[in-house]
Amino acid sequence: MxxxxxxxxxxxxxxxxxxxxxxxxxxxxxxxxxxxxxxxxxxxxxxxxxxxxxxxxxxSGQGKLKSWSMVHRTGHPAWQERTPYAVGIVELAEGPSLLTHLLINEQELHYQLPVEISFQSLNERLLPFFQKKGD
Ligand SMILES: [Zn+2]
Structure with missing residues (x-):
């Protein structure tokens, strides 16, 4: 690659x-x-x-999953080797919603799934992804 x-x-x-x-x-x-x-x-x-x-x-970095989509073909070639992956909208505990990368298997995704922030390094920059709460 x-x-x-x-x-x-x-x-x-x-x-x-x-x-x-x-x-x-x-x-x-x-x-x-x-x-x-x-x-x-x-x-x-x-x-x-x-x-x-x-x-x-x-x-808090806590929230619930409001909506999601699996990505199989990416908008940028750098993401292609990570496919398939999920992106979704997290309703944060404080109220606003955030579009984010989800570190969750497709079979485990469901509406209102409790999620929490997980900082991931890409290009040596940390990004705010979300994972299943407690993972
Ligand atoms: Zn105001």
Whole structure:
């Protein structure tokens, strides 16, 4: 297999704190100081009350599986040797949903499956994947 690099996340000034924490194996989300709602993806304004006072806080890294899909043909060749794998939407315990790579066998995937974060290294960068809770 040729050595193809995985595509890197696009890191902006707004999302940089998220990725800086992930690099330390920590999972932080923004919480709105005005309405107390948690926010993901990283933003400059709260999508619930449009306030601009968002504070980065440590999140549980826990959630439940809301939806998923098995990937057999990838959008980028670097992922092809990992197929088949699952991607899914995790409803985080704090409320927001996150699209993520799932480290779960297809036979074990089900709606509301309890999941937890698992930091995985690709291209020497840590990424927030999710696994079955307790694995
Ligand atoms: Zn708000």
């Amino acid at each position: 040729t050595n193809i690099s995985f595509p890197e996340p696009t890191i902006t000034a707004v999302s940089k704190p998220f990725w800086d924490k992930v690099a330390e194996k920590q999972f932080y989300l923004q919480q709105c100081d005005d309405c107390a709602q948690w926010v993901f993806y990283p933003r400059a304004h709260c999508p619930h009350c449009f306030g601009s006072h968002l504070t980065w806080k440590e999140a």
